[in-house]
Amino acid sequence: MAAESWEQVPLGAVVTEIRNGTSPVESQTWTGVQMLGLGCLTLNGFQPRQLKHAPSASLGQHTAVLRDGDLLVSRANTRELVGVAGIYRDIGTPCIYPDLMMRLRSSEEYVPEFLEIVLRAPKARRRIAALAQGTSDSMVKISGAALRRVPVPVIPMREQQRIVELVDAVSAQERAIEDSITKLRRVRQGALLAAMAPLGGNESLKGWARMPLKDIVPTAEYGVSEALDRDSRGIAVLRMNNLESGRPELSDLRYSPVPLPARLELSHGDVLFNRTNSIDHIGKSAMWRGEIPKASFASYLVRINPDASRLIPEYLVEWLMHPLVRQRVRSISTVAVQQVNVNPTRLRELVIDMPIDLGEQRRIVDSLYACDAQISGEQEELRKLRALKTGLVDDLLSGKA
Numbered sequence: 111m112a113a114e115s116w117e118q119v120p121l122g123a124v125v126t127e128i129r130n131g132t133s134p135v136e137s138q139t140w141t142g143v144q145m146l147g148l149g150c151l152t153l154n155g156f157q158p159r160q161l162k163h164a165p166s167a168s169l170g171q172h173t174a175v176l177r178d179g180d181l182l183v184s185r186a187n188t189r190e191l192v193g194v195a196g197i198y199r200d201i202g203t204p205c206i207y208p209d210l211m212m213r214l215r216s217s218e219e220y221v222p223e224f225l226e227i228v229l230r231a232p233k234a235r236r237r238i239a240a241l242a243q244g245t246s247d248s249m250v251k252i253s254g255a256a257l258r259r260v261p262v263p264v265i266p267m268r269e270q271q272r273i274v275e276l277v278d279a280v281s282a283q284e285r286a287i288e289d290s291i292t293k294l295r296r297v298r299q300g301a302l303l304a305a306m307a308p309l310g311g312n313e314s315l316k317g318w319a320r321m322p323l324k325d326i327v328p329t330a331e332y333g334v335s336e337a338l339d340r341d342s343r344g345i346a347v348l349r350m351n352n353l354e355s356g357r358p359e360l361s362d363l364r365y366s367p368v369p370l371p372a373r374l375e376l377s378h379g380d381v382l383f384n385r386t387n388s389i390d391h392i393g394k395s396a397m398w399r400g401e402i403p404k405a406s407f408a409s410y411l412v413r414i415n416p417d418a419s420r421l422i423p424e425y426l427v428e429w430l431m432h433p434l435v436r437q438r439v440r441s442i443s444t445v446a447v448q449q450v451n452v453n454p455t456r457l458r459e460l461v462i463d464m465p466i467d468l469g470e471q472r473r474i475v476d477s478l479y480a481c482d483a484q485i486s487g488e489q490e491e492l493r494k495l496r497a498l499k500t501g502l503v504d505d506l507l508s509g510k511a
Contacts, residue, residue: 116265116509122258124225127215130185130254131207132174136162144205146176146198151184151211154284155226156196164206174206174213181214181222182207183229183257189247193238193257195229197222212254220262224270227277228262231503237261263507273506280499287492291485298481299433305474306432306463319466323458326417327426330383330454333407334374338364345370346405350384353396353411356427358382360401374406379415379423383430385452386410392450393439395430397423412454421464425471428478429462 122128136145140163147160176182178200184191187210198205207213216222228234237260244250265273307315338347344365352359376398384394387410398405407413416426429435438460443450465471504510 116263118261119264120258121214121225121229121260121262124220124262125214125216125258127213128254128257129213131209131211131213133209135165139163141165142203144201144203146182146205146207146211148184148187148208148210151182151187151191151194151196153191153194154288155230155281156182156198158199158201161201161205176205176207176213179222181216181226181229183212183214184210185212185253185257186210186249186251189239189242189244189250192242192250193229193235193252195226197226212257219267221267221270221274223274223278224265225262227273227503228507229260231507232500233504233507234260276506277499277503280495280502283495284492284499287488287495291488291492294481294485294488298478298485301477301481302428302432305477306429317466317470318463320461320463323414323460323462326421326462327414327458328417329414330458331374331413332454333409333411333413334366334370335409336366336368336370338366338408341365341367344368346402348376348382348405348407348411350387350391350394350408350410353382353384353394355396356431357396358398358401366406370406376400376405376407376413379418381414381416381423381426381430382407382411383414383452383454383457384410385412385454385457386446386449388448389440389443389450392443392452393430393436395427397427414454414457420468421462422468422471422475424475425464426462428475429464435460 143164145162145164146158147162149160150157176198178198180198181195182198183193183195186192187194198207214222214225216225229238238252238257241256241259242250242252334347336347338344338349342363342365344367346360346363347366347370348358349364351362378398378400380398382396382398384392386392387394414426416423430439439452439457440450442456442460443452465474
């Protein structure tokens with residue numbers, strides 16, 4: 111069927127229901143009823159996570175009880191995630207959805223899985239983001255009335271099913287790569303735990319040293335406190351969200367419009383520690399490798415460079431990411447408004463275990479980096495597959511495929 115022959119109609123014309131969820135008080139005990147968290151709707155579809163116990167009386171609110179195959183849409187979220195859709199799949203217990211979501215039920219002429227594909231397509235995602243309202247990109251909302259205006263192609267049921275089957279085949283490949291990445295991350299975690307085994311014992315192994323971090327990290331240096339903006343003509347300044355898995359994450363940079371002290375410019379090998387964040391993210395660390403020519407770091411990060419003659423910076427970052435060390439960091443943190451803080455002086459009082467030989471430190475790091483290389487390879491394959499899927503969906507919905 112030619113693309114130009116596919117009529118476009120509003121979503122409201124092909125659904126029988128668009129209904130907001132409910133807002134029951136969370137139960138502290140198991141009631142047999144679950145409530146979805148907003149995190150269940152992701153850019154990759156429905157994921158049964160962030161579930162909460164809901165009062166059993168919620169079952170009496172029958173309008174919010176889900177059934178297998180219901181199409182859910184995020185009605186309040188970040189601008190990136192608002193309107194993201196996912197098909198609910200039965201999780202084995204009665205389940206309700208919160209008022210931050212909407213439930214859609216399609217007419218007999220439309221397959222719910224097809225409508226999910228339509229709503230997740232780039233063109234619809236852009237349209238939904240434009241229709242969403244809010245003063246901050248961190249929380250915007252889309253109304254049911256606005257969602258009803260999103261265009262949907264009029265496609266015969268048989269063609270809808272063909273499109274769903276083709277997209278599902280690619281999605282199966284996605285899930286296989288995602289599972290592989292998850293397994294590789296577990297392998298890396300196991301390698302990290304095994305390599306730094308002395309952390310779990312009371313005595314150091316032969317060839318290992320144990321000492322306060324301050325003995326090999328002379329100083330902890332705070333970053334800049336200048337107001338930042340998005341104008342890339344300024345100097346890039348790393349913030350708390352720019353540290354991820356031991357490396358800088360530069361997809362969302364901010365810049366200082368004024369000159370910064372030269373001593374606070376980052377150099378290859380600098381170790382950054384996130385001293386202010388939520389309890390789950392406090393203590394994230396990374397090593398700067400000169401990813402861009404010139405950059406600095408914000409004041410809620412500190413630079414903690416080791417004595418390079420005794421400890422390589424890569425090992426320090428891996429040590430900081432060790433689960434036991436992360437737990438110790440949380441234990442010395444103090445609670446502030448919606449965040450926790452770690453005093454760098456107290457951080458430097460933590461005891462570090464490390465091989466005395468720099469070559470052994472390097473061997474440990476290299477074994478972990480070998481895992482990282484495999485993970486990066488799989489992530490690149492996943493990126494390519496998702497780009498292929500996006501193009502396929504666009505072609506299918508326009509009648510080109």
